[in-house]
Amino acid sequence: MAVGLNNDIGGDPTELTAFEISHVPGALKLSQEMGWPYRSEDWEFAARVGEGLVLKRSGEVIGSAMWWNYGQAYASAGMIIVTRSAQGGGNGSRLFNALLEATEGRNVLLNSTEDGLTLYRRRGFTVWGTVLQHQGQLNVPVPAKACADIRPATVSDLPALRAFDERATGMPRGPMVAALADVGDVVVIDRRGRVTGYVIARKFGRGYVVGPVAAESAEDAQRLILDQLSRLHGQFVRIDVYAEHGLGDWLESLGLVRVGGATAMVKGRRPMPDGAACMYALANQSFG
Numbered sequence: 001m002a003v004g005l006n007n008d009i010g011g012d013p014t015e016l017t018a019f020e021i022s023h024v025p026g027a028l029k030l031s032q033e034m035g036w037p038y039r040s041e042d043w044e045f046a047a048r049v050g051e052g053l054v055l056k057r058s059g060e061v062i063g064s065a066m067w068w069n070y071g072q073a074y075a076s077a078g079m080i081i082v083t084r085s086a087q088g089g090g091n092g093s094r095l096f097n098a099l100l101e102a103t104e105g106r107n108v109l110l111n112s113t114e115d116g117l118t119l120y121r122r123r124g125f126t127v128w129g130t131v132l133q134h135q136g137q138l139n140v141p142v143p144a145k146a147c148a149d150i151r152p153a154t155v156s157d158l159p160a161l162r163a164f165d166e167r168a169t170g171m172p173r174g175p176m177v178a179a180l181a182d183v184g185d186v187v188v189i190d191r192r193g194r195v196t197g198y199v200i201a202r203k204f205g206r207g208y209v210v211g212p213v214a215a216e217s218a219e220d221a222q223r224l225i226l227d228q229l230s231r232l233h234g235q236f237v238r239i240d241v242y243a244e245h246g247l248g249d250w251l252e253s254l255g256l257v258r259v260g261g262a263t264a265m266v267k268g269r270r271p272m273p274d275g276a277a278c279m280y281a282l283a284n285q286s287f288g
Helices: 021-034 040-049 091-102 114-122 155-169 174-183 218-229 248-253
Strands: 002-007 013-018 051-057 060-070 074-082 107-112 126-137 150-152 185-191 194-204 207-215 236-242 257-267 278-281
Touching: 013 091, 021 040, 021 051, 021 060, 021 074, 040 060, 040 174, 051 091, 060 091, 074 091, 091 114, 107 114, 114 257, 126 248, 150 218, 155 174, 155 185, 155 194, 155 207, 155 278, 174 194, 185 218, 194 218, 207 218, 218 278, 236 248, 248 257
Parallel strands: 074 107, 207 236
Antiparallel strands: 002 013, 013 051, 051 060, 060 074, 107 257, 126 236, 126 257, 150 185, 185 194, 194 207, 207 278, 236 278
C-alpha cells in the first residue's frame, strides 16, 4: 500500500510504502552498501516480527525504516537506511517522520550511529546510554563453568521467559521473545523452579549473535554468556552489551574485540527494569 508520493532532489518521483517481504532484496542492498552484515534471513525475520516502510524510486528501494511495538506504550526503531545517492534531499527525514507518525503515542527507543545523532536529536530524542559492539572468531575454546542452576530451556519455560524479559526491560516484549526463542538456542538460570535469567544465541549476520542476555547480576550474565560461547568454538560471534554494566573488558579477554558501538536514545520515557532483573546484552541494536 502506498503511503505517499513525492519528488526527491533529482526530480524523480519517490514512493513511500509499507515494508513487505518482496522488498527484502532491495533492503539487503541498502545494508550491504552501508557495510552492515545483515543476511536476507535477518531482514525477513525483522519484517515478520515488526513493521516498516520503504522509500522507492523508479521501482528501486532507496530507503528503509522499521519498528517493533512492545505493548501499547513502547516501540524500538531501527534498520533506518537511505542509499548514498539519495541522501541530502530530505529522504531520511521523510522516512523517519513517517515512522514517528506510525508510532505516535508510544515512547520510542533506538540505538543511533554517529551519522544519525543530529536527525534524532532534532526529533526530540535524548541520550540515555551507550551500546558496545564486540565480536570475533572464537578460535580458542571457551569453557563453560559447571553450574547446576543453568539448563537448556523447554517450551514450558516460555511464559517465564516472557515474564522475566518484561522485568528486565520494563516492556512487554512477549511476541519478540517467543520469535527469538523459536529460532535460537535458549538457556536459562533455574533457581528452585524459578527462572532468574536467560540467554538466546542464534544465527545472525556473519555468524552468531549472543543476546538477549537478561539476568539478576553481572556474574549471572557472564555465566549465561560463557555457557553459549562454549558451544560456538570456531564460529564468528557478536554480542552487543550496555557499557554501564562493565562487561567490555571481560569480553575482550575472551577474544571478542570491541569494533564499534551505538548511542542509546529515547523519545519520551525510558522503560525501567523491575527489581534486580536487568538486560545486559541486546538481541541486536534494532530490536533492543
